[in-house]
């Protein structure tokens with residue numbers, strides 16, 4: 406089932422928004438033109454990454470500073486499980502996720 410998150414015309418560079426879909430926290434970002442979706446739970450201890458500092462390739466968890474590659478989900482400065490990336494889905498003029 407397609408769950409719409411945002412209209413495509415609103416997805417400008419630097420876009421960042423948090424959604425709660427059926428209890429699942431999700432962050433949608435636009436980084437270098439790519440639509441990045443991930444579960445908003447740090448794989449370390451579950452903190453939200455929504456306010457995390459961003460470089461072109463990684464986001465830093467505000468709680469303990471672990472960084473995760475937003476393209477692969479891999480931790481880049483710590484031995485930690487991967488950030489759970491989600492696949493964007495598209496329907497008409499919307500981006501969303503398939504549940």
Ligand code: FES
Nearest residue numbers: 447449450466469
């Ligand atoms: S909870 Fe994110 S680095 Fe610890």
